Every structure is written in C-alpha cells, then in structure tokens.
Amino acid sequence: MRCFYADGVNTELPSLAVTGSTGELGSRVARRLAASDVAQRLLVRDASRAPALDGAVPVTFENYDDHDSVVEALRGVTTLFMVSAAENADRLGQHYAFVDAAAEAGVRHVVYTSFSGAAEDATFTLGRHHYFTEERIKQSGMDWTFLRDNLYLDFFPHLVGEDGVIRGPAGDGVVAAVTRDDIAAAAAEVLSKPGAHVGSTYVMTGPEALTMAEVADTLTRLQGRPVSFHNETVEEAYESRKKWDVPDWQYDAWVSTYTAIAAGEMAEVTDHVLRLTGRRPMSLADLLQRGLD
Numbered sequence: 001m002r003c004f005y006a007d008g009v010n011t012e013l014p015s016l017a018v019t020g021s022t023g024e025l026g027s028r029v030a031r032r033l034a035a036s037d038v039a040q041r042l043l044v045r046d047a048s049r050a051p052a053l054d055g056a057v058p059v060t061f062e063n064y065d066d067h068d069s070v071v072e073a074l075r076g077v078t079t080l081f082m083v084s085a086a087e088n089a090d091r092l093g094q095h096y097a098f099v100d101a102a103a104e105a106g107v108r109h110v111v112y113t114s115f116s117g118a119a120e121d122a123t124f125t126l127g128r129h130h131y132f133t134e135e136r137i138k139q140s141g142m143d144w145t146f147l148r149d150n151l152y153l154d155f156f157p158h159l160v161g162e163d164g165v166i167r168g169p170a171g172d173g174v175v176a177a178v179t180r181d182d183i184a185a186a187a188a189e190v191l192s193k194p195g196a197h198v199g200s201t202y203v204m205t206g207p208e209a210l211t212m213a214e215v216a217d218t219l220t221r222l223q224g225r226p227v228s229f230h231n232e233t234v235e236e237a238y239e240s241r242k243k244w245d246v247p248d249w250q251y252d253a254w255v256s257t258y259t260a261i262a263a264g265e266m267a268e269v270t271d272h273v274l275r276l277t278g279r280r281p282m283s284l285a286d287l288l289q290r291g292l293d
C-alpha cells in the first residue's frame with residue numbers, strides 16, 4: 001500500500017488503528033481483521049516486529065505516554081483499538097496520556113480492552129486502573145466501547161508450580177476465564193462495524209465459571225499429571241511469592257487476582273462472546289483438548 005503525506009498527515013493510511021499487534025491479543029485481532037479484508041494501521045513501537053498482514057500498515061510511536069509520537073501516529077484515525085499497557089508502576093499515567101493524545105489527534109471512537117469487574121474499589125488492584133481508564137475515555141468526548149475481559153484462560157496451565165500445585169487465596173470462589181482467541185474474535189467483530197457498538201460494554205467470559213479446585217481437576221484430567229489447589233491465606237500468598245523480587249504493587253496484583261476470585265468479582269458468565277461472534281467461547285477443557293498455542 002502506498003502512502004502519501006500532505007501537511008504532515010498521511011491521508012492514505014487506514015483510519016482504523018490497532019495497538020498491541022506485537023503481542024498476544026493484538027496480533028490475534030490484527031490477523032482476524034486482515035483475514036476479513038479490513039485495512040488497519042498497526043501502531044507499534046518497533047516496525048520490524050509488526051506482523052506482516054495484507055492491508056496492514058505499521059506506524060511507529062515511542063510509547064503510550066509519548067505525546068508527540070502518539071498524536072502523529074493517530075492523525076487521520078477514526079477508530080482506535082487500545083490494548084491496555086503492560087503492567088508497570090505508571091500504567092495508569094500511560095493510559096491517561098494515550099487517551100488524551102488520541103482525543104487531540106481527532107480519534108472519534110476508542111475500543112478499549114478493560115477488565116471484568118473493573119471498579120474504583122475492585123479487589124483486583126489492576127481492575128482499578130481499568131475503571132479509571134474507562135472513565136478517562138468517557139470524559140474525553142470520544143465514543144467508546146469497552147471489552148471487559150476476564151482472566152485469560154490461556155494462563156491457567158502456567159499457574160501450576162513445579163510441584164503440581166496452584167497456590168492462592170481464592171477459596172471456593174469461581175472464575176469465568178476466557179481465551180485470548182475468543183476476545184480477539186469479539187474485538188474484530190466490534191472493529192469491523194464500530195458504529196454498531198458505540199456506548200456498549202461487553203463482558204468477555206468463557207462458557208462457565210470454575211473454582212480453582214475444578215481448574216486443577218481439569219488440568220489433571222487433560223494434561224496427564226496430577227495438579228491440586230492449595231487455598232493459601234493472604235499472608236501465605238505474599239510469603240510464597242517472595243521468591244520473586246518484584247515491587248510491592250506487583251505482589252498486590254498477583255495476590256489480589258486470587259482474593260478477587262474469592263470475593264466473587266470474576267464469577268460473572270455472560271453470552272457476550274457468543275452474541276458478538278456467533279460462536280460459543282472455549283472452556284478450559286476445550287482449550288486443553290485443542291492444544292495451547
């Protein structure tokens with residue numbers, strides 16, 4: 001695709017911008033859009049890592065909080081798929097800066113990957129970032145669509161320690177985790193017809209909510225090695241994670257993933273993936289039987 005610049009504005013670039021295409025979720029979204037012949041501008045930090053896809057044009061920027069490069073990269077964009085930033089101490093500041101720059105660049109509609117149960121007082125500490133990011137987008141004057149993702153089901157096999165134990169203070173709480181593939185399919189549907197989804201919040205969940213003991217049973221059954229769940233106390237959870245040297249906010253995020261499950265904040269099961277994609281979302285058993293990517 002050829003690109004022409006006039007007054008610094010690339011008028012030939014696609015008006016749909018997709019972030020995160022060098023990552024797991026965004027790359028799945030970008031591939032689906034390309035397969036449906038939807039032209040897209042891939043906003044990436046390193047052009048050499050952008051996926052090569054028909055109708056996709058890589059456009060570089062520095063970082064979500066680098067005002068000038070973001071405004072430049074987003075000029076002429078109508079709809080923006082915003083993948084939440086990697087977890088870091090200033091993630092919310094990065095989100096605010098990106099949203100503000102998008103509004104300044106003239107973006108009209110932001111489709112944001114939020115989190116199931118996002119709330120000011122969410123037990124899962126990172127769920128608060130998502131709530132405040134949603135609020136910033138609403139206040140920006142841009143149209144919005146929120147995809148509130150439950151935990152990624154793809155991660156569950158990686159929760160198991162070397163000793164075959166999943167540890168965390170989840171109690172008997174249930175979690176309606178969802179695969180990245182299903183979120184990507186729903187996101188691609190929204191981005192293909194964004195006008196039909198303005199002002200909608202979709203809660204991306206799997207087809208069922210499982211206790212962590214049920215997760216362990218499913219892993220045992222389908223992975224051929226015994227897996228169990230140990231319901232730690234909160235104190236035990238902080239202690240057992242001390243083998244990793246990370247900042248306090250990271251321990252809080254890890255432990256509160258489990259306490260949020262215990263509090264029922266990841267329990268909601270919806271039919272939103274089915275409604276958007278026409279396909280029942282995958283369960284943990286489906287995912288294990290299909291094989292992990």
Ligand SMILES: NC(=O)c1ccc[n+]([C@@H]2O[C@H](COP(=O)([O-])OP(=O)(O)OC[C@H]3O[C@@H](n4cnc5c(N)ncnc54)[C@H](OP(=O)(O)O)[C@@H]3O)[C@@H](O)[C@H]2O)c1
Nearest residue numbers: 020021022023024025026045063064084085086150151152
């Ligand atoms: N629901 C869940 O269970 C769950 C779990 C973990 C994370 N998440 C959130 O979901 C997001 C997407 O998940 P994923 O699996 O696709 O993650 P991933 O594979 O790590 O991909 C993240 C993508 O976002 C880009 N990115 C991250 N921080 C950025 C920043 N500050 N400025 C610009 N670009 C940035 C990365 O670009 P580079 O390649 O240049 O780094 C990459 O393309 C994560 O970033 C995280 O916020 C959700």
